[in-house]
Amino acid sequence: MNLSLMLLLLFLMTALIIVLAVKIMIDKKDFRKLESQAEIKNLKLKEQHGKIKELEDDLKSKLKKARNIHQRMLPDKLAEPADYFISDYYQPAEYIGGDYYNVFKIDHGALDSFFDQYLLYFFDVSGHGIDSTLLSIFVNDSIENYFKLRHSPGEKISTSKLMNYIDQRYQNEGFPDDYLVCLFIAVLDKKKSTLNYSSGGFQYPIYKLDQEEQIKEINIGGLPISAALGALPDSREEQTLNFEKNNTLMLSTDGLLEQSNGQQQYFQQLQGILKKYKFLPAPFLKDLIRSDFYKFTNDSPGKDDITFLLVERPAGEIINCIFDQENNNAEAAEIKEFLDQNLWSEHPLLQTFKDIITDLLKNPEFKLKIKALNKQQLLMFSLENLNDKTGWDSILNYYPDLISIAEKDLNRSQNGEADISFNKKEIYFSHTASNNRMYLMLIKEDDLN
Amino acid sequence: MLKESLKLLVENNKAVLKFEGEVIFDNSNQLKEEAKQMLSKNEGVNKLVIDLANVSYLDSSGVGLILSLFKFMRNKKGTLAVAAANEKIKRVFEVTKLQEIIPVYAGVEEAMEEEPV
Structure with missing residues (x-):
């Protein structure tokens, strides 16, 4: 190989190296440019995410406020x-x-x-x-x-x-x-x-x-x-x-x-519940429907x-009275007489029931509005503390065996209806959502449903 | 409900709007906007039949959507009817007496043949 050919090859290789070097530099520059563009886009994306999150939080906060307004509106x-x-x-x-x-x-x-x-x-x-x-x-x-x-x-x-x-x-x-x-x-x-x-x-x-x-x-x-x-x-x-x-x-x-629960609408189930448990007073029927619905x-x-x-x-005897320190003797006598009615005095839980009511009447902090219902199958007391809304906890702590249907995990019968047997061995309690009224119920006859 | 499941079939001055699935709170607003957009592109339509053959359920928002289309058609001196509703939906129109205001037909063809009052 002569010298001129070798020089030509050397020249070509040098040129190729220079071209490649330039290409690498350009690519690197492009890469940096792309990298920088990606970073900018990433930043913009983060910014957008931040804004969306802010809007979401704002919307949730407004919905929460509206929900509070709506809740406060309810009586x-x-x-x-x-x-x-x-x-x-x-x-x-x-x-x-x-x-x-x-x-x-x-x-x-x-x-x-x-x-x-x-x-x-x-x-x-x-x-x-x-x-x-x-x-x-x-x-x-x-x-x-x-x-x-x-x-x-x-x-x-x-x-x-x-x-x-x-x-x-x-x-x-x-x-x-x-x-x-x-x-x-x-x-x-x-x-x-x-x-x-x-x-x-x-x-x-x-x-x-x-x-x-x-x-x-x-x-x-x-x-x-x-x-x-x-x-x-x-x-x-x-x-x-x-x-x-x-x-x-x-x-x-x-x-x-x-x-719907995917198979049927609650509408189709409710009638059966109403038919089976219509003997329950309104507060307890409400609890039962609530439990049955959430089970559904x-x-x-x-x-x-x-x-x-x-x-x-309701049918049956109802007494209404407001019990406070000024009129306690007269009202207490009326309530006692109501509780002592001999029609069902042998009930196994009557004494406990009386104790709960008597304890409540003794509490000087309570100004109680009492409404008592005595009918053939059951006895119910509606108790409203006119001074305070939070007075029931002590009773529930002292009588932990009281049964709340609202908190009960209901069994179901074969046809899907709630299956709960109300019996003489329990005292049932319920309260309103705002907790200002409490209800106690005693069943007089077993196998009501 | 997917967008493509809302279909408008136009024939001269009559149109059939076909819904599918459930028409409820979750999709009623979007459906209303899309339906009105479709109808606005077909200004000559003066009789609209809502085909509910493939609708399983309407809640109160769904009823609201139909009422909104009823007003939309009335504003352009047109009429609206409902057709091919299942028994449950027919009962809604019957109980709420909406059928006294919006005619309910057994089938789309029957609804289309009826001349606007």
């Missing part, structure tokens, strides 16, 4: 006529819902003794967001306004006209077309033993339980209140139900009844708010 205590028991249950959906209910005594001023009436209502607004809470506030406000502005003491209350008033106000507010309000409004007239009601939008029935007869399913239905439909005056007629002794009404928004859903929270009310007009 702490429902007005309860002396010879009735009213029990309520409310569990909001995952975020917040739009269910609401209330019972209050209608003010007839000086004519109160002629009109012993209570307004009872519940409603469900579609959706579960902040909007639904605001809509709930609006509907509730409309009902309260009606009684402040449109109702005069002594005047007959038409639930149909009240519906018209709410509908008209709703139309004036310009709510979106796809929102709707399902509403049930009733006047419980104690003098006439009737419940006059108007309803709109509910798909599911209410139930009338009669101890002597079959359960009656009442389709309340009616047109919902909606901006898409416009005002529909007088389309939701007033209906009348007789509400005699021994009757219980089960009222519910759709959430409880339409809940396998403890998962419902997609919708779960709201139901039980309004019971």
Whole structure:
């Protein structure tokens, strides 16, 4: 090989090395550039994630606040006529819902003794967001306004006209077309033993339980209140139900009844429960339905708010008294006499039951509102501490064997219904959600169900 | 419910809107927006039939969606009807008396043949 060829090869190799070196440098530069771009994108992504998290937290915080507002709106205590028991249950959906209910005594001023009436209502607004809470506030406000502005003491209350008033106000507010309000409004007239009601939008029935007869399913239905439909005056007629002794009404928004467990809706199971356990007083029937429902859903929270009310007009003897230090002798004697009724004095747990009540009566911090029910199958005491809401723990600590159906893991019969045997060997207790009322129950006859 | 399961079939001035699955709170808002968008692209439609043959369940938000489409059609001087609903959904329309305002037909063809009032 001659020298010139070798020089040419050397030159070519040097050139190749230089080209490769330049290429590597360029690639490295590109790589750094890409790396830097990736870092920038990463930073931007982190920033976006941060913003999304911030928005999520903000939304959750707003939903929490709205949920608190909604919870605070719900009545702490429902007005309860002396010879009735009213029990309520409310569990909001995952975020917040739009269910609401209330019972209050209608003010007839000086004519109160002629009109012993209570307004009872519940409603469900579609959706579960902040909007639904605001809509709930609006509907509730409309009902309260009606009684402040449109109702005069002594005047007959038409639930149909009240519906018209709410509908008209709703139309004036310009709510979106796809929102709707399902509403049930009733006047419980104690003098006439009737419940006059108007309803709109509910798909599911209410139930009338009669101890002597079959359960009656009442389709309340009616047109919902909606901006898409416009005002529909007088389309939701007033209906009348007789509400005699021994009757219980089960009222519910759709959430409880339409809940599915993948195989069936709770609606299909509830009737069996009501039929089997209709002898229970409202507070205990409420606990049983609650337990049965969560067993049905396998403890998962419902997609919708779960709201139901039980309004019971029991048969049997009822005494009502307020027990405080000023009148303790007279009231204590009445309660003692009530407890000593010889009809069932041989009950094995009567003494324990008496001890619990007597202990409560001795407590000077308690101003107790007592309502006692004595009927053929059972005895129940409703105890409300008018001074404090947290006074029951000491009783529960001192009598740990008291049975709560709400906390009981229910067995099921072959057809899927709750299977619990109420018996003479237990004292059952229940309390309201706000804990202001406690109930104690003693069963007099075994095998009631 | 997936987007592709919402279908609008247009024939002259009539249209069939077909839903599938459950129409509930979780999907009703999205379905409403999509349905209105589809209908806005077909301005000549003055009769809309909602085909519920493949809908198993409507909750109150689902009813709200139908009411919203009812108002949408009414605003453009059109009509809306519901067809092929299962027994459960028919019962909703019956109990809430919505069938007095929105006609409910056994089948889509029957609903399409009926002349708008």
